Amino acid sequence: MFNWYVGLLAVSGVVMIAMAMAENRQSNVSRLINGILGPLYLGYALYLAFLFEGGSYLIFFQAFIVPVLLAVDFFRNRTPRQKLTATQKAWREHQRSEQGR
Template sequence: MGNLDFTNHPGFSWYCILLLVSGVALLVLGPVPGLSRGSRIANLLFGLGFLGYGIYLVFMFHGGTYFLLFKAFIVPIVLIVNAVRELRYANLRRRGNNRLKGREKAMAGEVARRQAEIQTALAEAHARHNAAQAQVPTEVQ
């Protein structure tokens, strides 16, 4: 398969495999919902770069000098860890918002109940006041 020769050039072959795997992994992480726009763009760009360079080295490279990018080993790990952190944070934030919505509903019910009690108490006080006013004799001059 192209330039993959694990017997004569195992380092080069494994480097190509790691480039291809890193590129595919980052492309898979690219459209994941819950990640920020910047993370998705970075995942897609690095994924395309690693995958493209890996394909070039495997199928189109005919010997000579090639760049051994140590970033091909570090960047995918950093981006995957970042994606996991962002997804966890988004999940925690979503669960926290759901809890707040439940509390808001409970508080709204409590507020409505207290408002009803106050209105009832005011209506009773108004009725007592009107009854007391009716019992007071008025002076005729």
């Protein structure tokens, strides 16, 4: 179980670093979060793998929620959003005006 935890931390860290370095439409805040957390995850995995001498440790599976959310944000921003036609814009404006009554 320990080896799996360390491996998942390392993979999460490397993936977050790669997402921070990728040039796509993600926001600067998202890139910054990936750029900060990626090395932290990787560093903690390296610490556990090479410097940790045993004893007790806690496994926080909640720590893997953040990389998943950042990956979802990364791929969501990667796909271009479809532009509305003039007819679609007019229809949406009509619907909004009808709801306001």
